[in-house]
Amino acid sequence: MSLDDVVTLMRTALFTVIELAAPVLLVSLVIGLLISIFQTVTSIQEQTLTFVPKVICVFLGLMIMGHWMLTTLKDYIISLWGNFAQYIH
Numbered sequence: 001m002s003l004d005d006v007v008t009l010m011r012t013a014l015f016t017v018i019e020l021a022a023p024v025l026l027v028s029l030v031i032g033l034l035i036s037i038f039q040t041v042t043s044i045q046e047q048t049l050t051f052v053p054k055v056i057c058v059f060l061g062l063m064i065m066g067h068w069m070l071t072t073l074k075d076y077i078i079s080l081w082g083n084f085a086q087y088i089h
Contacts, residue, residue, distance in 0.1 A: 001087050009080075009087070016076045020069050027061040028054050 035050045062069075 005087070012076070016072065020072060023065050023069075024058055024061050028058050031057045 031054050032050055035053060039045065039049065
């Protein structure tokens, strides 16, 4: 296994991790930003106000995008194990 193969393998793994984490993180970011704007406008400074809606929205996001995320992860693992003989040389 050459250095190019290792770099390609790591690049694919990192891209898959970013691709799987980005939707959930973006949902959390958008909800947090909206709640922060709401808190600023209404002068409410309650710390727990951001936590519960974020958890609910992230959970809903996982429910909606979970099938796609698991399919993407399954395809990556299948391609990784399918080329296993190439990696042990």
